[in-house]
Amino acid sequence: MSVSRTAVVAVEEIFALRWAVLRTGLPRETAVYPEDALPGTFHIAAYDEAGAVRGCATFFPDTFPGEAATAYRFRGMGSAPEVRGQGFGGAALTAGLRECAARGAALAWCHGRTSASDFYRHMGFERVGEEYLLEPSGLHYDFVTKDLLRD
Template identity: 40%
Template sequence: MTSELSFIVSQVPVEETYPLRAKVLRNGGPPEAAKLAGDDRPGVATFAATDDEGRMIGCIGLFPEPCPDLPEHPGKGWRIRGMATEDEWRSRGVGTQVLKAALEHVAAEGGGLVWCNARTRAADFYRRAGFQEIGEPWDDPEIGPHVRMWREV
């Protein structure tokens, strides 16, 4: 394996992210297990990182949706959903770059408030990207402990 990391990030159809999302976020379930309500709504943007061989190694979904904890925020609300990175690519910049693509998309759309229900083990990643916690952590019975986080763009 080469020491140089090489991947590209681009906007992709949401369906292309289902296998990776299912593998990472749904305990290796079938791709259809990764379909989220609203994936097909207008304005949803999905980005993916692919390696030199064209394999998807990271992805993120961005949904136009106001934050329930900050309903009076003057900007448009954008929710991050379905963010996933292949295990062997974690801590190598993939998540940072797909998040950057999503935030650049929000900026190009006029900015606003970006938020997510982050798995607590990912909270430090989001903090490094300028997100802050809002509200109390909770435990989702199907997918584990979470905390809501947000930032402005």
């Protein structure tokens, strides 16, 4: 299975995947993020050949602590368990970074799960600061990149 396309979509398009993979076993409302309603927020879906959403991410304007540059933070990034390691998460992130650049951002960042550290480093992100607990999803680091894949 491979990524057939990515797109900027409405939150409803990615919500089922977000809830299933990032809030497994928790009530549906735990997958509703306050940032979903912010001006400037956008959502990315990565699709398989059959048109199913297999990867997703949500991006919104948010300054990175200590930086004056225009920044986007992302959260809710994940891929369906059956396609992990097949490029769907990376495709959603890459498409989101391009969209951030098109919207004038100089950097992008996230509170990334410690377990995803290798993925973020592979994608060109730098780990910043100390590890911390972020409920309900566990241990995290902040990750930041200024490589927004400008066209």
